[in-house]
Amino acid sequence: MQSTVDEFLGRWELHQPELAAETGQARVWKVLSKHGPAALKIYRRQDRGNEAPGTALLAAWHDRGAVRILNEEKNAVLMEWLDGPSLGDIARAGRPEDAIRTLAETASRLHSEITPPIVGLKPLERDFAPLFDCTFGPTCPSTLYHDMTSAIALAKHLLNGQSTSAPLHGDLHPDNIILTTKGPRVFDAKGYVGDPAFELANAVRHPKGMPELVRQPTQIENCLSLYSKVMKVPKQRLAQWAAAKCALSIFWRSEGAIENDPETDLLSRLLKEAGQ
Ligand SMILES: Nc1ncnc2c1ncn2[C@@H]1O[C@H](COP(=O)(O)OP(=O)(O)OP(=O)(O)O)[C@@H](O)[C@H]1O
Ligand SMILES: [Mg+2]
Numbered sequence: 001m002q003s004t005v006d007e008f009l010g011r012w013e014l015h016q017p018e019l020a021a022e023t024g025q026a027r028v029w030k031v032l033s034k035h036g037p038a039a040l041k042i043y044r045r046q047d048r049g050n051e052a053p054g055t056a057l058l059a060a061w062h063d064r065g066a067v068r069i070l071n072e073e074k075n076a077v078l079m080e081w082l083d084g085p086s087l088g089d090i091a092r093a094g095r096p097e098d099a100i101r102t103l104a105e106t107a108s109r110l111h112s113e114i115t116p117p118i119v120g121l122k123p124l125e126r127d128f129a130p131l132f133d134c135t136f137g138p139t140c141p142s143t144l145y146h147d148m149t150s151a152i153a154l155a156k157h158l159l160n161g162q163s164t165s166a167p168l169h170g171d172l173h174p175d176n177i178i179l180t181t182k183g184p185r186v187f188d189a190k191g192y193v194g195d196p197a198f199e200l201a202n203a204v205r206h207p208k209g210m211p212e213l214v215r216q217p218t219q220i221e222n223c224l225s226l227y228s229k230v231m232k233v234p235k236q237r238l239a240q241w242a243a244a245k246c247a248l249s250i251f252w253r254s255e256g257a258i259e260n261d262p263e264t265d266l267l268s269r270l271l272k273e274a275g276q
C-alpha cells in the first residue's frame with residue numbers, strides 16, 4: 001500500500017506540506033520540520049526503487065557538499081530544504097558554462113578524499129545487466145541496432161576492466177545540484193560502487209532541455225576534457241562510459257523492445273568520441 005504524506009507528518013512532526021515536485025518514482029513535499037524547512041521525498045515503491053544506498057552515501061558526504069539527511073524510512077527520506085536554482089536552471093537561463101564548471105567542482109569535492117566503507121552500495125554491473133538482454137522492435141533503425149550492439153559490447157568491456165572502484169553518486173548532473181547561498185548542494189544519489197570514470201560520464205548528456213548544446217562537438221569535447229580532469233581518469237574511458245550510459249538510458253526508455261529514440265544521434269556521436 002502506498003504511504004501518504006499524512007503518515008509522515010504525524011510520525012516525524014512535520015507541518016505545512018506543499019507539493020514541490022512529482023516524478024516518475026516519487027513525490028517531493030516542502031514541509032516545516034523541527035530542523036527548519038525540509039524536503040520529504042515519498043517513493044511510490046516500498047524499496048525506494050533501490051535508491052536507499054544513495055541516502056547512505058549522501059549522509060557520508062555531508063561535509064563535502066551533499067544535502068543533509070534528517071530522517072529516513074523504508075520508502076521515504078526527509079532532508080534539508082535546498083533554496084536556490086538548480087545548476088540545470090542556471091544552464092537553461094543562458095549560463096551553461098557556469099553550470100558545467102560548478103558541476104565539475106562539486107564532483108571534485110565529493111571525490112577529494114577516500115570515502116569510508118558504506119554497506120549496500122550497488123555495483124554498476126547490477127544496473128547494466130538487463131541491458132545485455134535487450135531486444136529490438138521491427139521499426140528499430142539499423143543504425144540504432146548497430147550502435148546499441150557496439151555500446152553493449154563496450155559496456156561489458158568497461159565493466160570487466162574496472163581496475164579502481166569507488167563509491168559513486170551515480171546520477172550526478174545539473175538538475176541534481178542546487179546552488180544555495182552556502183554553495184552547491186548535491187541530492188538524488190543512486191549510490192553505486194565502481195569505476196570513477198563513470199561518475200561524470202552521464203553528465204555529458206546534460207543539461208536537460210538543451211538538446212542542441214549537448215550535441216555540439218565543442219561542447220562534448222569541453223565536457224570530456226573537464227570531467228576527466230576533475231575525476232582524474234582517462235578521457236577516452238570517460239567517453240566510453242558516456243556512450244555505454246547513453247545506451248542504458250535508451251534501453252530504460254524503451255520499456256521492452258527498442259524502437260527509435262531521441263538520443264539515437266547522440267549515441268552515434270558518443271561512440272565516435274569513444275573511438276568505436
Ligand atoms: N532537498 C531538496 N530541496 C529542495 N528541492 C528538492 C529537494 N529534493 C528534491 N527537490 C526537488 O524535487 C525534484 C525531484 O527530486 P529528485 O531529484 O530527488 O527526484 P528525481 O530526479 O525525479 O529522481 P528519481 O525519480 O530518480 O528519484 C528536484 O528536481 C528538486 O526540484
Ligand atoms: Mg533528480
